[in-house]
Amino acid sequence: MRPIRTVYSVLEEHDALDLLRDDLVSVATKEIYSEGRPRRDIQKDIKSKERAIESLASRYVRKGFSQESVRQCLYSIGDNHAFLRANRDPCERMIGFLKEFFHPTQPKDNKSSLAIRSGKGGARLSHDHSKQYAYVLQSLTLWREILHGAR
């Protein structure tokens, strides 16, 4: 079994760790959102991302470490941003919805009460509103921590 090859170990091996401190890395690896944005802006973002990748590729190329390898490291970091957007962001949005639509202790009415009782509607646990609120918040927080801790 071989150890996992990480971006860090590849860069370290080729003495190219400075790449990670380069200001252009943010542009070169950022995700480009298309939702509700005009085509021209998206096109502009894509262009500047491509330019950043190309200038980093030529800046950090060295013997045994091709431009293509530099690009691959950058794509790999970019993949991680995409992973986080698909995986962590929904946890954060659900936490946001919980706080926006529900009060931690005082439900406005029956509809906004999160109370559950064992045996009712398939529930196996009995929690009053505030206990369930905390239980959900803690579970979602834990999921976010697992997917992407220490922010």
Add this chain to the structure above:
Amino acid sequence: MVRVDLSHLPGPLELKYYLDMFHLWSLAEQDLLAENVPYRLRDTGQGLNRVQASPKTSRMMHTILNKAQKSVGNWIGSSVIHMGDHNVPNALLFIDKYTQIYRILLPICNTLSQVPSLAAKPALRSYIDDEFGSPENLMCEILGDFFRHGFDGSGADNFFDAGSCIDGRLTSAWNWCATLEKKRYFPVFLLAGQFFGSSPSHRC
């Protein structure tokens, strides 16, 4: 060739993430392939499974859980993490559960974020108003139902396994997804073009 693990990265602040999930993946791989940790092939009640302890993944999960518990103060429910037992037989099935979280949460988020644009169409607006009172009420109903019954201890095979253990929380959420078709607000998910994939077969 390259898989991301920037966990020891001394870069600019925004890059200095601690990537727990990638770290967990790598630990799960080490656990599964460890030569000194034996495994048995056993019928766990969810089919024939490789039952294998996963000390490295387990330790990391306890660290993460500890951190989360410290940050919230009073922890509600059980803090048992199943691993290498009939509920979660090995590290691969464990990691798979957490890789699936977005398949539960993303369709809900997407549907909710489309409610305003759906409600902008007069015909759909009158459906929403007739059925739920208002777009706001509709969102509240979906969220309330998910927060109640996506986290109610349901989904296990028997009463003993049900409940609030750390991985059991995900089982309840999957169970909720499986009942979506019977909900009053199911048409809204269809209008928003959102579906849940089939749930993973293993449970806890």
